[in-house]
Amino acid sequence: MATTLFKFCKPFAIPIRIPTSTTTKRSLIIRTCLTSSSSSQPCIPSYKLWLYNTMSKNKQEFKPKVEGKVGMYVCGVTAYDLSHIGHARVYVTFDLLYRYLRHFGYQVCYVRNFTDVDDKIIARANELGEDPISLSRRYCEEFQRDMVYLHCLPPSFEPRVSDHMLQIIDMIKQILNNGYAYKIDGDVYFNIDKFPEYGRLSGRKLEDNRAGERVAVDSRKKNPADFALWKSAKEGEPFWESPWGPGRPGWHIECSAMSAAYLGYSFDIHGGGVDLVFPHHENEIAQSCAACNQSNISYWIHNGFVTVDSEKMSKSLGNFFTIRQVIDLHHPLALRLFLMGTHYRSPINYSDVQLESASDRIFYIYQGKKQELRIESLTALEKIIRNVLTVLGMMPQSYSEVLQQLREKALKRAKITEDQVLKKIEERTAARRNKEFEKSDAIRKDLAVVGIALMDSADGTTWRPAVPLALQEQQLSPM
Secondary structure (H helix, E strand, O other): OEEEEEEEEOOEEEEEEEEHHHHHHHHHHHHHHHOOOOOOOOOOOOOOOEEEEOOOOEEEEOOOOEOOEEEEEEOOOEOOOOOEHHHHHHHHHHHHHHHHHHHOOOEEEEEEOEEOOOHHHHHHHHHHOOOHHHHHHHHHHHHHHHHHHOOOOOOOEOOEHHHOHHHHHHHHHHHHHOOOEEEEOOEEEEOHHHOOOOOOOOOOOHHHOOOOOOOOOOOOOOOOOOOEEEEEOOOOOOOEOOOOOOEEEOHHHHHHHHHHHHHOOEEEEEEEEHHHHHHHHHHHHHHHHHHOOOOEEEEEEEEOOEEEOOEEOOOOOOOOOEHHHHHHHOOHHHHHHHHHOOOOOOOEEOOHHHHHHHHHHHHHHHHHHHHHOOOHHHHHHHHHHHHHHHHOOOOOOOHHHHHHHHHHHHHHHHOOOHHHHHHHHHHHHHHHHOOOHHHHHHHHHHHHHOOEEEEEEOOEEEEEEOOOHHHHHHHHOOO
16 A cells, blocks of 8 residues: 655646655655755855756856755666666766765755666566566666775665656656647657757757667657657566556656656756766656646756777677776776766776776875874874865775775786785895896886886885886877
């Protein structure tokens, strides 16, 4: 039995049903995040924050709809495989924004969804002979592990499509009732011609809508660019009952319904990768406005691609590296630093040298921090640095532990053991003692080639990870 939490949107009223077992918790969070009547007064920042708004095409001063509080929705993954570092960039970017807003005292309700009902999931499940919902659940869990590795804070809510069919169906009903959609043999399509503002986010024309890319090719449609709100059931696919017969939702309606369920139709920030500007976010705007004429998102924020040889990294192109593949050889914090090292709206080109450089910088930062902590006079500086690292999501539980992990990753990339490195150090020490400097230099260089730097001091010789020699030369060579 489900209770109903009503969100009134004049002149429309759309009931958002929330399961009884979670009603109290969700309604409490929604009221705390999105209304001004809170028992604890939020901190109101005195600084000015400027955000680039894809809708206005310029930077705007950030002013939340409710003073001191922020509602933010970020489109999550379609869970049918391990996530790649293009996904990682999206969620590191918005984790950084989430941390920054919280650092300056905002109460943030951060919603990031999972798409667990989709054509790609069904196709992958059929390949593996697995139930689509079970398959997606497994990869949702894998994604959450990846986020922990990358020091991404958990959002306030992580809704899944399969748990929100009532909200999705309610929204489709409202869009139909308001004259923005039509039914064909159990399918429901959004009528783009009824929404003249279509294209204002992307600046693209109707004919640019890519039929076949989550925009179904169907001769029955009034306009080839009309997109599915509800798809009638097909043999072997999961389905849910609806007023139009058994079926499942289209991709775009899912985020409109879930963002409205948790944040209402009017909230502060909607984000995602730049590839979502069109058609996904363009379609979201059309749907939400068709359901509620007061629908309004203040800031649309999008991050740039991760590229490989100047081409977008994506599963469909087959040129991707999963997060797991990268962190098998590099520390997760090195990947996070790499992803933060370029302005979030610019493309960032993935390369071994970039990851090696990020690993080297992480080691340098934490090795310096470990030494500074021994000096009492730097206590105040330590606090400042700790705060900065926390906001950046780079604060480890233990500096020593990260340094050791960085060493282990470096040894794995070099395909050498620490015992072998120590043996080389002994050989070099003996060579120096015997004034065999040519041999000594050769040992140092051999290790440098694979990314192992030797550090001489009065206490003896130690080693640390470094950018391999060939990659250092690549960094220095002119483009």
